[in-house]
Amino acid sequence: MTELWPGRPVAERILSEARKRISQLSGSGRDPPGLVSIAAGSDPAFEAYRRPQRRGAQDLGIRYFPVNLPAESSASALVTEIRRANVDPSMDGILVAHSLPPGMDFQEIARHIAPEKDVDGSNPLSLGLLAAGRPGYVPAVALATRSFLEYHGISTRGKTLVVVGRSSTVGIPTALLYLLRGASGDATVTIAHSQTPDLGEALRSADIVISCAGSPGLLDRSKVRRGSIVLDVGVSIPKMTGGSGVLRGDADVSSLDGWAAAVTPVPGGVGPVTVAHLLASTVSSWARRIEGGALP
Numbered sequence: 663m664t665e666l667w668p669g670r671p672v673a674e675r676i677l678s679e680a681r682k683r684i685s686q687l688s689g690s691g692r693d694p695p696g697l698v699s700i701a702a703g704s705d706p707a708f709e710a711y712r713r714p715q716r717r718g719a720q721d722l723g724i725r726y727f728p729v730n731l732p733a734e735s736s737a738s739a740l741v742t743e744i745r746r747a748n749v750d751p752s753m754d755g756i757l758v759a760h761s762l763p764p765g766m767d768f769q770e771i772a773r774h775i776a777p778e779k780d781v782d783g784s785n786p787l788s789l790g791l792l793a794a795g796r797p798g799y800v801p802a803v804a805l806a807t808r809s810f811l812e813y814h815g816i817s818t819r820g821k822t823l824v825v826v827g828r829s830s831t832v833g834i835p836t837a838l839l840y841l842l843r844g845a846s847g848d849a850t851v852t853i854a855h856s857q858t859p860d861l862g863e864a865l866r867s868a869d870i871v872i873s874c875a876g877s878p879g880l881l882d883r884s885k886v887r888r889g890s891i892v893l894d895v896g897v898s899i900p901k902m903t904g905g906s907g908v909l910r911g912d913a914d915v916s917s918l919d920g921w922a923a924a925v926t927p928v929p930g931g932v933g934p935v936t937v938a939h940l941l942a943s944t945v946s947s948w949a950r951r952i953e954g955g956a957l958p
Contacts, residue, residue, distance in 0.1 A: 665924040666915075669806075669934035672813045676938040680722055680945040687952055695948035696725040697781070697941070698747045701759035702740055702766065703733030706899045708759045710909060710929075714937045715757075722941055725752070733763045740766070741774050748776040754951060755781035755944035760831045769830060778950070778957060781943035783835060792838045798957040799943055804836040806935035807872050807893045808846050810926060816891065819848040822867050826881070826912065827874035828855040832895060836872055861885050873912035882917035892918060892925045895932050 684695070697719060701708060712728060719726035729743050740758070747753045756779045762768055772784040780788050783801040791798045811818060823840050827833035833853060840849040854864040856875075862885040865871055873881055874895035886892060896912030911928025918925050926932050946958055 664919045664922050667810060667814065667924050667926045667931065669810075669926065669931045672806075672809050673934040673938035675813065676809060676935065676942050677718065677722065680938075680942040683945050683949055684723060687949055690952050692948075692952055693752050694723050694725055695755070695944050696727065696750075696753045697755040697757065697944045698727040698729060698743075698753050699757045699759075700729045700731070700740065700743050700747075702731040702735050703761075703763045705759060705761040707897050707909075708761055710897070710899070711933070711937070714934060715940065718937050718941050722945070724941060724944060727753075735763070737766050737771055740771055744771070744774045748774075748779065753779065754948040755779055755940075757782050757940065758784060760784075760829075779947060781947055782940060784831065786830075789830060789835055789838075792835055795842060797839075797842070799947075800839060801831060801835045802939035802943065803832055803874070803895055803932065803936045804839045805939040806932050807836060807895065808839060809935055809939070810893055810932070811870070811891075812846060814924070816870075817845045818870065819845050821849050821869040822852075823849040823870045823872065824852045824854055824865050824868040825872045825874070826854045826861070826865075827876070827896070828853050829874065832874040836874065836895075865890070875912050877912055878910040879914040880912045882914040883921040884917075886918060886922055888921055889923050892922050893932060894926045894928050897928060897933065 716726050747756045756775050773786050775785045777787050780799050783799040788799050818840055825833050825837045837851045837853050840847050840851050858864050865885050868890055870891045872893045876896045876898045878898055892913050894911035894913040898910055909929045913925055915925055
């Protein structure tokens with residue numbers, strides 16, 4: 663039988679540690695942790711990500727500040743908001759929506775995030791440190807996939823792992839994370855993408871598949887090797903009749919049932935754990951600023 667891995671218990675473990683950290687430092691006299699979430703335009707997938715951010719922040723006692731700029735805003739307006747948060751001593755974490763209006767270069771904008779507040783690992787410097795094997799802040803979604811495997815006692819050492827998707831915000835940092843040395847790394851990693859001629863062939867030897875393609879139903883039993891673990895990071899909202907939509911992942915769960923060893927659902931899988939890591943990284947940034955420590 664295929665196990666369906668929900669995110670809630672994994673997320674709660676991460677949030678529990680964050681609560682303990684806040685409790686330990688709550689007498690420091692400093693304001694509670696602060697997280698600013700900056701977006702331009704309206705992206706349904708990001709808004710779906712924001713709602714649990716707000717709820718989780720409230721539960722932990724993190725001050726949460728959503729900034730919404732119009733879709734017609736300039737890149738300089740977005741950078742101005744980032745710089746304002748950089749110098750605000752009450753802000754410990756800065757998140758910028760990956761989906762930006764046409765004409766905006768996410769990498770160019772993200773490079774303005776102060777590295778010590780880059781809790782989602784968006785600044786190209788954070789990606790470079792990860793590639794060098796000296797990670798600072800790592801994208802929350804990449805950490806979320808690792809937490810699932812650790813929670814279920816799965817070591818990636820010596821395993822074959824395929825990441826489907828090569829974006830600089832998700833696919834590449836996720837692949838780099840599993841190349842790090844240690845029981846939660848040391849994998850043989852392949853990246854498949856839109857120009858991979860035969861996805862099924864690329865996945866044939868995969869013990870673990872992490873998909874962040876944003877292509878609903880992409881992975882079924884014709885592509886995934888029997889007994890593989892499938893961590894579904896791909897989130898999209900296909901338009902339905904009447905203009906509404908529902909969250910869907912890359913995995914065709916019905917097809918993989920009885921075929922894959924385990925699958926994470928969408929929604930309710932990797933998403934909650936990603937939010938938990940984002941909030942936990944914000945708490946870590948807050949704690950570091952109190953204690954004067956180095957970047958993680």
